[in-house]
Amino acid sequence: MADDTRVPTVIADGVHVIYKVHGTGARKGGATAALSRIFSRGATPGMREVHAVKGVSFTAYEGEAIGLIGSNGSGKSTLLKAIAGLQPVARGRIFSHGQPSLLGVNAALMNDLTGERNVILGGLAMGMSRQQIRERYQDIVDFSGINEKGDFISLPMRTYSSGMGARLRFSIAAAKDHDVLMIDEALATGDAAFQRRSQARIEELRERAGTVFLVSHAINTVRETCDRAIWLDSGVLRMDGPADEVCAAYEASSRAGA
Secondary structure, rough: OOOOOOOOEEEEEEEEEEEEEEOOOOOEEEEEHHHHHHHHHHOOEEEEEEEEEEEEEEEEEEOOOEEEEEEOOOOOHHHHHHHHOOOOOOEEEEEOOOOEEEOOOOOOOOOOEEHHHHHHHHHHHOOHHHHHHHHHHHHHHHHHOOOOOOHHHHHEEHHHHHHHHHHHHHHHEEEEEEEEEEEOOHHHOOOHHHHHHHHHHHHHHOOOOOOEEEEEEHHHHHHOOOEEEEEEEEOOOEEEEEEEHHHHHHHHHHHHHO
16 A cells, blocks of 8 residues: 655656757758748758657655666656756646756856856855855865865866766755755766765755655666666656666666667
């Protein structure tokens, strides 16, 4: 029997996400042809619709860590963006408790600014006060580990490797408690020590009634970090259940299709 005392944090009700992309022929014909299309009010050649998420429904609860798995292009990142309010929903509805925070490897920090400045800006963007940022600054730097081989925090972020940038982004986000924290691949970029710190921080968030979504191609990371997994296949929810069972089914399907 289901536990009716659990508190929902995110409800996805028949969610469809459709967006438009330009094909390879979208720019052919030069400026004259483009002006002709504008004045003729014709459809843009090469434009196509992508139905990225197709009727997905689920409910997430306080204290859950949910892994989103599936092949490239299955709709995982698009679904997270929709939950965060960054991607419009074509049909269906999403209800959330508080403001979900999306942490992606490509999350917007400023490459020309130092890591130090980005810690401040990132903290302010998450709603922390300057005093809170000052108090947590050293913990953020230490957690990220980017200063272990030099004073990288004082260098522009464009000098960082992709892994260093992703670790700093996670460290900034992890400095604050979230009702719903969504992580897109960030844990895959760190070494074993960073992954252990990240997993411990996720456990802390869950203990404080937070909900964590983790998108990862590393199935073992989902097994170790999450108690539940959602498998998307070409935008369709294929399976939703205990992480071990869903990951095993996904791996079996991948082997069968290899």
